[in-house]
Amino acid sequence: xxxxxxxxxxxxxxxxxxxxxxxxxxxxxxxxxxxxxxxxxxxxxxxxxxxxxxxxxxxxxxxxxxxxxxxxxxxxxxxxxxxxxxxxxxxxxxxxxxxxxxxxxxxxxxxxxxxxxxxxxxxxxxxxxxxxxxxxxxxxxxxxxxxxxxxxxxxxxxxxxxxxxxxxxxxxxxxxxxxxxxxxxxxxxxxxxxxxxxxxxxxxxxxxxxxxxxxxxxxxxxxxxxxxxxxxxxxxxxxxxxxxxxxxxxxxxxxxxxxxxxxxxxxxxxxxxxxxxxxxxxxxxxxxxxxxxxxxxxxxxxxxxxxxxxxxxxxxxxxxxxxxxxxxxxxxxxxxxxxxxxxxxxxxxxxxxxxxxxxxxxxxxxxxxxxxxxxxxxxxxxxxxxxxxxxxxxxxxxxxxxxxxxxxxxxxxxxxxxxxxxxxxxxxxxxxxxxxxxxxxxxxxx
Amino acid sequence: xxxxxxxxxxxxxxxxxxxxxxxxxxxxxxxxxxxxxxxxxxxxxxxxxxxxxxxxxxxxxxxxxxxxxxxxxxxxxxxxxxxxxxxxxxxxxxxxxxxxxxxxxxxxxxxxxxxxxxxxxxxxxxxxxxxxxxxxxxxxxxxxxxxxxxxxxxxxxxxxxxxxxxxxxxxxxxxxxxxxxxxxxxxxxxxxxxxxxxxxxxxxxxxxxxxxxxxxxxxxxxxxxxxxxxxxxxxxxxxxxxxxxxxxxxxxxxxxxxxxxxxxxxxxxxxxxxxxxxxxxxxxxxxxxxxxxxxxxxxxxxxxxxxxxxxxxxxxxxxxxxxxxxxxxxxxxxxxxxxxxxxxxxxxxxxxxxxxxxxxxxxxxxxxxxxxxxxxxxxxxxxxxxxxxxxxxxxxxxxxxxxxxxxxxxxxxxxxxxxxxxxxxxxxxxxxxxxxxxxxxxxxxxxxxxxxxxxxxxxxxxxxxxxxxxxxxxxxxxxxxxxxxxxxxxxxxxxxxxxxxxxxxxxxxxxxxxxxx
Numbered sequence: 001x002x003x004x005x006x007x008x009x010x011x012x013x014x015x016x017x018x019x020x021x022x023x024x025x026x027x028x029x030x031x032x033x034x035x036x037x038x039x040x041x042x043x044x045x046x047x048x049x050x051x052x053x054x055x056x057x058x059x060x061x062x063x064x065x066x067x068x069x070x071x072x073x074x075x076x077x078x079x080x081x082x083x084x085x086x087x088x089x090x091x092x093x094x095x096x097x098x099x100x101x102x103x104x105x106x107x108x109x110x111x112x113x114x115x116x117x118x119x120x121x122x123x124x125x126x127x128x129x130x131x132x133x134x135x136x137x138x139x140x141x142x143x144x145x146x147x148x149x150x151x152x153x154x155x156x157x158x159x160x161x162x163x164x165x166x167x168x169x170x171x172x173x174x175x176x177x178x179x180x181x182x183x184x185x186x187x188x189x190x191x192x193x194x195x196x197x198x199x200x201x202x203x204x205x206x207x208x209x210x211x212x213x214x215x216x217x218x219x220x221x222x223x224x225x226x227x228x229x230x231x232x233x234x235x236x237x238x239x240x241x242x243x244x245x246x247x248x249x250x251x252x253x254x255x256x257x258x259x260x261x262x263x264x265x266x267x268x269x270x271x272x273x274x275x276x277x278x279x280x281x282x283x284x285x286x287x288x289x290x291x292x293x294x295x296x297x298x299x300x301x302x303x304x305x306x307x308x309x310x311x312x313x314x315x316x317x318x319x320x321x322x323x324x325x326x327x328x329x330x331x332x333x334x335x336x337x338x339x340x341x342x343x344x345x346x347x348x349x350x351x352x353x354x355x356x357x358x359x360x361x362x363x364x365x366x367x368x369x370x371x372x373x374x375x376x377x378x379x380x381x382x383x384x385x386x387x388x389x390x391x392x393x394x395x396x397x398x399x400x401x402x403x404x405x406x407x408x409x410x411x412x413x414x415x416x417x418x419x420x421x422x423x424x425x426x427x428x429x430x431x432x433x434x435x436x437x438x439x440x441x442x443x444x445x446x
Numbered sequence: 447x448x449x450x451x452x453x454x455x456x457x458x459x460x461x462x463x464x465x466x467x468x469x470x471x472x473x474x475x476x477x478x479x480x481x482x483x484x485x486x487x488x489x490x491x492x493x494x495x496x497x498x499x500x501x502x503x504x505x506x507x508x509x510x511x512x513x514x515x516x517x518x519x520x521x522x523x524x525x526x527x528x529x530x531x532x533x534x535x536x537x538x539x540x541x542x543x544x545x546x547x548x549x550x551x552x553x554x555x556x557x558x559x560x561x562x563x564x565x566x567x568x569x570x571x572x573x574x575x576x577x578x579x580x581x582x583x584x585x586x587x588x589x590x591x592x593x594x595x596x597x598x599x600x601x602x603x604x605x606x607x608x609x610x611x612x613x614x615x616x617x618x619x620x621x622x623x624x625x626x627x628x629x630x631x632x633x634x635x636x637x638x639x640x641x642x643x644x645x646x647x648x649x650x651x652x653x654x655x656x657x658x659x660x661x662x663x664x665x666x667x668x669x670x671x672x673x674x675x676x677x678x679x680x681x682x683x684x685x686x687x688x689x690x691x692x693x694x695x696x697x698x699x700x701x702x703x704x705x706x707x708x709x710x711x712x713x714x715x716x717x718x719x720x721x722x723x724x725x726x727x728x729x730x731x732x733x734x735x736x737x738x739x740x741x742x743x744x745x746x747x748x749x750x751x752x753x754x755x756x757x758x759x760x761x762x763x764x765x766x767x768x769x770x771x772x773x774x775x776x777x778x779x780x781x782x783x784x785x786x787x788x789x790x791x792x793x794x795x796x797x798x799x800x801x802x803x804x805x806x807x808x809x810x811x812x813x814x815x816x817x818x819x820x821x822x823x824x825x826x827x828x829x830x831x832x833x834x835x836x837x838x839x840x841x842x843x844x845x846x847x848x849x850x851x852x853x854x855x856x857x858x859x860x861x862x863x864x865x866x867x868x869x870x871x872x873x874x875x876x877x878x879x880x881x882x883x884x885x886x887x888x889x890x891x892x893x894x895x896x897x898x899x900x901x902x903x904x905x906x907x908x909x910x911x912x913x914x915x916x917x918x919x920x921x922x923x924x925x926x927x928x929x930x931x932x933x934x935x936x937x938x939x940x941x942x943x944x945x946x947x948x949x950x951x952x953x954x955x956x957x958x959x960x961x962x963x
Contacts, residue, residue, distance in 0.1 A: 046517060047494070047495075047867070047870070047871055048491065048492035048493065048494060048867075049867070049868070049871070072449045075449075075450075075451060076451055079451060083482065084482060084483045084484070084485075085485075087799075088790065088799065089485075091789060091790045092790075092857070093485060095788060095789055095790050095857070095861055095864075096790070096857030096860055096861070097488070097857070097860055097864065098860040098861065098863055098864020098865070098867060098868075099864055099868075100864075100868070102450055102451050102452050103450060103451045104449060104450040104451075105449050105450070115868065117488075117491050117492075117864070117867070118491075118492060119488040119489040119490055119491045119492065120488045122486045122488075122489070123485045123486050123487070123488055126483070126485050126486050127485060130483070143802070144799075144800070144801065144802035145802065146802070147801075147802030147803070148798055148802045148804070148805060150827075151743070151798075151802070151803065151804050151805045151825070151826060151827065152449070152805040154742050154743045154825075154827055155742075155743055155805050155825050156449075156805075157742075158742025158743065159630060159631060159632075159741060159742035159743040159825065160630065161626060161629050161630065183449050184449055218492065263740045264629050264740040264741070264742070265629075266625050266626050266628070266629045267622065267625070267626065296566075297562060297566040297571060298558070298559075298562035298566070299559060299562035299563040299566045299567075300566075304559065307619075308558075308559070308615070311615065311618070314619065314622040314623070314626070334626075336618070336619075336622055337618070337621070337622050337625070363567065366567070367563075367566055367567045367569075370567065370568060370569030371566060371569050371570075373569060374569040374570060374588070377518065377519075377520065377588075378520070380518060381518055381520070381871060381872045381873070382871045382872060383871070
């Protein structure tokens with residue numbers, strides 16, 4: 001909360017400068033294997049480290065019916081035994097040699113990543129290729145890992161007083177799209193999943209033509225190509241097509257309001273969402289700029305108005321949650337003691353209206369650009385950060401080279417662009433509003 | 447929102463260990479059922495480059511440290527003040543953190559909003575805060591924008607104005623934060639263990655102690671502690687030594703020192719935990735339950751105060767000089783890596799991987815110069831809290847009873863040395879390591895020795911450290927007690943369980959209880 005120590009970064013800037021910041025482009029090599037695997041590499045020998053990542057085009061939106069939370073739970077299973085590796089072998093090959101591994105599941109993608117001393121590159125390529133085809137998790141491990149995921153649910157959503165607020169944000173913001181099922185799922189649907197479901201899901205989505213391999217760091221390019229061909233080239237491309245979500249979220253026609261009561265909410269909170277255009281939309285840079293103006297830093301509009309001047313909120317902010325299909329634009333506020341969430345909602349509306357009618361100032365626009373650019377630059381400090389940026393570009397912009405044009409796109413955003421996206425996407429009569437308070441009942445629609 | 451296999455790890459937590467990644471052939475492996483392939487072995491490792499640390503001292507006593515790392519055009523600057531909550535009065539707990547947080551909320555020439563606007567217009571941010579042993583202000587910058595950022599930073603450190611309205615707002619926000627934390631079992635366990643097991647007041651303050659803090663106390667704390675001879679300015683990143691020293695002189699050269707000495711009475715805990723004097727026989731000395739009926743999970747931990755600390759110094763005139771890492775520091779670091787410092791450490795193996803009882807279990811040492819707070823903890827569903835408490839006890843007892851085998855020791859040392867190499871990738875990582883050394887007055891040359899020191903730790907040393915230091919701590923469980931209290935008594939039959947209801951909990955009192963009416 002307020003206790004963190006921020007080490008941040010500023011961009012070069014003299015008065016009146018355009019805010020152009022030199023970010024060295026990533027020198028990307030890419031190719032596609034015959035089996036459809038997309039391979040993207042960047043050689044970077046600054047440290048003796050290498051990051052190996054596999055991003056699959058499967059996410060929580062692909063959870064089987066009645067089994068929400070499945071894609072994420074399945075991600076956990078990918079650390080269990082394969083035909084050639086015992087349980088947790090991936091940890092032996094990374095953590096035990098001074099590296100690390102982890103994975104995450106988002107609505108549209110599931111990504112697995114490792115950073116290791118570069119002399120282990122071949123080992124890791126072998127291991128990632130092995131778990132792409134040879135998973136052999138058994139019933140006992142499946143059930144034990146399911147219990148871990150249930151504890152993750154309890155820790156993040158039930159024990160954290162505001163965890164369920166964001167569960168409801170997903171759940172109540174969509175009418176038809178499977179995005180309405182929060183990625184963590186719920187205890188009942190997690191219990192419904194079986195080992196057979198896991199192998200069905202694995203065969204359906206974990207295949208070379210549904211994945212991107214990203215390698216960034218200290219390697220010899222020819223040797224890397226040879227190893228990729230050797231370990232990934234031999235994986236067969238399945239003949240059947242991959243099942244894709246086809247649901248389309250309809251535009252909203254009215255504002256929907258909900259009250260949700262939970263037993264453990266020390267200060268009431270409110271969330272307001274609007275629908276966002278898909279990640280490939282050319283409006284995204286202007287929306288990111290708007291988000292920075294509204295909510296990035298202590299000089300942002302929401303901090304200044306809601307937290308600092310009016311002192312309505314203990315915490316408040318706005319973020320874009322951009323997805324490959326319809327995403328969300330989400331405001332959230334936790335009331336300061338003695339203040340009401342009605343007042344927070346009204347203050348949000350006022351800030352939105354002001355940005356729609358008056359637009360940002362030129363200084364605000366430049367400040368937002370500088371903050372976003374510096375954030376991108378900070379991500380370039382590590383091999384893991386560079387590979388993550390490429391993974392995001394592949395999944396959300398269908399082009400790894402988009403990492404090299406993100407900055408230019410942000411720099412081109414004008415005051416008028418911000419006004420236009422604000423007016424287009426923030427319609428007061430098309431909101432989902434969630435009031436979240438202490439109480440015993442389950443929430444009902446107001 | 448994204449979810450993941452594991453909580454994002456924090457490699458900066460245990461300081462500084464070095465160099466070459468261990469060359470490990472076929473660690474573990476072998477257990478698979480007739481694998482048709484085995485992993486290809488590693489090739490020869492490339493060494494990690496340890497950055498040079500250069501230092502100078504300004505005439506006013508400010509130490510200036512530079513770690514020049516070219517490449518990405520970013521610099522961080524961190525002003526470390528070697529005073530923290532250890533130097534505040536218990537009745538004003540939180541004073542050090544409130545003081546540090548207020549530095550960036552107004553100076554004699556800028557308001558809070560102007561500071562935020564000017565720094566953020568440059569694309570950056572400025573942060574400040576205090577822990578038990580230190581306070582700091584931190585900024586980052588593109589190397590070419592550093593001058594402007596440093597001018598603001600020096601203003602916040604040297605000429606803060608501590609406006610009354612900012613004090614009132616920060617106190618209110620801090621109390622709201624505490625109220626939210628008091629609804630979370632993990633946070634409650636941290637609060638309670640500070641008081642109960644570590645004998646320290648709460649560095650972040652309590653609702654009452656924050657209420658007690660006024661502007662006079664803040665001004666006094668600042669005047670007394672924020673002075674050049676008690677501070678270190680650390681640059682890391684894309685900057686030359688010459689430029690850094692020049693900036694330091696320009697922006698901090700006029701900062702005036704004081705001739706009186708800094709009050710250091712509270713250097714070690716003001717409040718000693720109420721334990722008997724001799725080396726304890728049993729691992730668990732007390733068992734405390736905080737009843738939080740609406741908790742979605744229980745927090746379970748083993749907490750112990752160690753009487754050995756981070757550094758050892760030869761005392762010279764005027765205080766500590768010539769310090770080095772203490773003899774226990776490296777054995778403790780490797781022990782922690784074995785027990786709970788990472789995903790594959792024993793606690794996570796036993797609690798999460800084997801039994802599915804938690805999303806993660808960890809341990810750690812929070813160092814003081816001549817003491818340390820040890821904690822091993824996790825969160826689990828209320829029903830399994832007692833089982834998890836027993837598992838934590840078993841794992842710590844095992845460290846006392848059996849030496850760690852070489853097969854286990856080699857990879858767990860690699861976690862420590864590897865974490866160091868990963869930390870060297872970023873300016874923040876390097877800055878954190880350097881800050882830790884300077885805070886305890888340790889010669890930065892230790893950066894070059896750490897690899898050997900980690901590798902030199904033996905299984906016997908770990909066992910000796912464990913048996914000397916880990917016994918006599920407390921099991922603390924915070925959660926919905928009706929779900930686990932019987933099971934807990936069954937699993938700890940010789941232990942008296944002390945239960946405190948959340949509504950009776952008083953963090954301002956050493957007994958943790960509200961006075962009976």
